[in-house]
Amino acid sequence: MIAKKSLSALAFLVILTSLCTVFLSFTNGLYQNVKAGRQRELRMKIWMTFGNQVDGGTFDREFPESVSVKEDGKNSFYQYAARDQAALHLTGPGLWGDIELLMFIDYRNKTIREMFVLSQIETPGLGARISEQAFLDQFRGLDYSGSVRITKDRSGKSGEVDAVSGATKTSGSLEAIINKGLETFSSFAAKEAKP
């Protein structure tokens, strides 16, 4: 008697779990489609920032021909060999959640061309100010041959930018994401240099 009750309870659980999993897989499928669409839009933006026109019909063929894509965890690296440029799409932890960056670099001169913060949820008025244009403009032409430093104590060396006051943790997180991304990209390039 008892065994039968437990068995039916177990059966109920199995059926319920299966139904839930199927339902969730379906919903997740929808989400993955949307995600793929968004990634395509981002790639089009990257293509345009490299100085090219986007042709809807041929884009899906043109892009992978000229741009080599490498992925490492949450980071994607787009190398445009024709002009020694690259776009680094980096995601890393901030204080409250992920900070998502799009960083365009000239890897021959080891300078950062442009920095975009795609998303962040740091404290409004403090850490969130990393999205402000004034802060991001500091990265234009920044030399990253040493490491990039975001700090309040400027020593005058190259590769430094002013941190947002009152946002030490966010500045530190941002610095870590940038440097780690640059390091990973350099290691890819170094591997390719070896015959």
Place this chain on the structure above:
Amino acid sequence: MSGSGIRSSKAFATFVENIWSSNPIFVMVLGVCSSLAVTTMLANALVMGLSVTFVLCVSSLLISLVRKLIPEQVRLIVFMLIISTFVITVDLILRILLPDVSKALGPYIGLIITNCNLMGRAEAYAIKNPPGRSVLDSLGTGLGYTLVLLILGFMRELLASGSLFGVVLLRGWTSWNLANIAPGAFFLLASVIIVFNMLKRKKKTAVVTADKPRQR
């Protein structure tokens, strides 16, 4: 007396009661965590409140519909399974429709699962009552919860950024950073509790005086 099941006075009374006198945050002190974390921006507060309401209603509906089939011993596991499934669903929907808000809410959407209101309503009401009433009960709880979040979000965004829903309303406003950071959230919540209790007490005395027999 013509009665449709939903409009019957008892269910409706529960609905109203859940919004105010049994408000999930002020009275039951449940689900306080998210109310403090996501209310820095009014838009996030609204979306969180609506998400909780949605998960509450849908899970109560489902639990109530199958309440006669759920085996007694696995009752709590079933609740958790159903609630987590709908929380994941809400998370995915938000990522599709409102990606910025979804990123702002971050892990706190997942924490809806541990919001005691959900298990509480399932255990206290949905498992014993027909679907219409259960949904109404959950709707009331969800709206009461959303109300608190909206009040907090309104105050915090206004004080900290001078804006509401991202629209700057107070130009040149010196931001009260206290409203942004943790301590401010605690203090603001406490102030709202004071006002709530004051109003509740006034209502009570009004009812008591109204009930006093007229002196001749």
Place this chain on the structure above:
Amino acid sequence: MSLVLIVLASAITNNIALTYFLGMCPFIAISKSLRGAAGMGLAVTVVVVLTTVANYLAYYLILVPLRIEFLAFVVFITIIAGIVQMLEILVERYLPSLYGIFGIFLPLITVNCVILAVSLFMILREYSFWGTVAYSFGSGFGWMIAITAMAGLRKHLAFSAPVKNLGDAGITIVLAGLMALAFLGFQGMLA
């Protein structure tokens, strides 16, 4: 040593209760007695370390390879419920003296947001295995510090008269705000 940094950061400078508002329900309800607070804190610390490590393994060894990361919430809460249940049985049977101290809190812990939140943050921040151990221990320990300090403070309330309309929950929230302010002072410590 960066592991020590993780522990200190999660316990003090970014205390899980006072910065991230996690575990508020029991924080308010159980901080009335010092003994209860310490017991609950201990229970939370033990459970959070065990469950976060288990969830780490489940996520990276099962969910990611099978590409079913979206099921994380369900899997995590199930693992948490399972571990808490097993812990309850084991402690009651083999360590009855400990049961008196923190065993009674175990059933409450499954729906404690701290436990699930630490797992979720651990995934978000991509900690390594030992980083996960350090982070979960620091979080649990920090929560324990916060709730025991709160219990200590509330004892002093017997000698004061807070605003009546605040009620029990209200004054605890005010105290939590003051504690959070105090903890802000630790911010620059780990620069």
